[in-house]
Amino acid sequence: APGTMSGSGPEEPQPSQTSEEDQQQEAEQDWAAAKAFYDNLVTQRPRPPKPQNAITVAVSSRALFNLVEEQRIYEEQGVEKYVEYQQKNENIILKPGPAFYFVKALEHVNTRLLELYPDDEERFDIVLMTNVHAQVGVRLINSINHYGLTIERFCMTGGQSPIGYLTAYLTNLYLSADSDKVQEAIEAGIASATMFTANKDVVYSDTQLRVAFDGDAVIFSDESEQIFKEQGLDRFFEHEQLNENKPLAQGPLKGFLEDLGKLQKKFYAKNERLNCPIRTYLVTARSAASSGARVLKTLRSWGLEIDEALFLAGAPKGPILVKIRPHIFFDDQMFHIEGAQKLGAIAAHVPYGIAQKHQKST
Numbered sequence: 001a002p003g004t005m006s007g008s009g010p011e012e013p014q015p016s017q018t019s020e021e022d023q024q025q026e027a028e029q030d031w032a033a034a035k036a037f038y039d040n041l042v043t044q045r046p047r048p049p050k051p052q053n054a055i056t057v058a059v060s061s062r063a064l065f066n067l068v069e070e071q072r073i074y075e076e077q078g079v080e081k082y083v084e085y086q087q088k089n090e091n092i093i094l095k096p097g098p099a100f101y102f103v104k105a106l107e108h109v110n111t112r113l114l115e116l117y118p119d120d121e122e123r124f125d126i127v128l129m130t131n132v133h134a135q136v137g138v139r140l141i142n143s144i145n146h147y148g149l150t151i152e153r154f155c156m157t158g159g160q161s162p163i164g165y166l167t168a169y170l171t172n173l174y175l176s177a178d179s180d181k182v183q184e185a186i187e188a189g190i191a192s193a194t195m196f197t198a199n200k201d202v203v204y205s206d207t208q209l210r211v212a213f214d215g216d217a218v219i220f221s222d223e224s225e226q227i228f229k230e231q232g233l234d235r236f237f238e239h240e241q242l243n244e245n246k247p248l249a250q251g252p253l254k255g256f257l258e259d260l261g262k263l264q265k266k267f268y269a270k271n272e273r274l275n276c277p278i279r280t281y282l283v284t285a286r287s288a289a290s291s292g293a294r295v296l297k298t299l300r301s302w303g304l305e306i307d308e309a310l311f312l313a314g315a316p317k318g319p320i321l322v323k324i325r326p327h328i329f330f331d332d333q334m335f336h337i338e339g340a341q342k343l344g345a346i347a348a349h350v351p352y353g354i355a356q357k358h359q360k361s362t
Helices: 020-039 068-077 079-088 100-116 134-146 163-168 179-187 223-231 233-242 254-268 288-302 318-324 334-342 354-361
Strands: 055-059 124-130 153-156 171-176 192-196 209-213 278-284 308-311 328-331 347-349
Touching (some): 068 079, 179 192, 223 354, 233 288, 254 278, 288 308, 328 334
Parallel strands (some): 209 278
Antiparallel strands (some): 192 347
16 A cells, blocks of 8 residues: 555665765765766866865855946846846956955966876865846956956855855855855854955065964954953963863864965975965954963864964054955954055954954944
């Protein structure tokens, strides 16, 4: 009869009971078939790496390109006028946005990695992750090709949240101009930041990716920041000295710093330390003498190196960033972001930790 089983053998698993191991095996088979297909093609373009091996950086269209006018049309006239405008202007190349030179620097690192490790897939994979409708994709493709960017994977969600796709793509870092989506991604456990355009034009290195991080609530958790906000500076210093040998918990960008460190070591292994195309910076308002040891010992306990550590003891970060000229600077506090912008630094706000509560209340 329907719904019953015959025989004495074990019950066959239903599709919904498929184990995680089976899904992984099926995914590996899919990738093996895709690899066999690409291997038979004659092309000089590198095949995109498997997400499991890649460091996936998802970038929104408004972070990659300057779409200020287009966003104004969307907000004031609605989606249909926006789509109409984009299609009418699809052969007009978009100007670079705040994440553009960062993406270019990532691609330079990939070029160097492929020279040293032609068969290795551990490199950056840039995904255009945008909630625009597919009808406007032609303009994005034309602009990407115009600048010679290697962005093969597109995800255009047609107004829907991209967060589920970020997880599916195994995203290591998500950059967007939409603070609400960044907040949603942070809450989903994805390293994310809101991009802000610099107020001055600055020349960035085209041979070395430079990434600057704030410490508390960016690389590290906000546990020490909470002491500072709630109990004051003296109690913060006392707390850090008492806990000097206790590593700080990790913050939202710790994983991305770790990813950069892994790639740096690949260059070091080829005797390229002095010519490494990646350089990392810690730019923190902490005082070295009063609270710096715990930071450095935490990094050591994680097995991570930072190329340059700058403890500013409360001094503005902007002048230091002008000297560094990073392709991106991550910070959790908007007044540091705004100071960086004024002096021409590309800044990315990480909406994490107690500072966000404090900023909203003020």
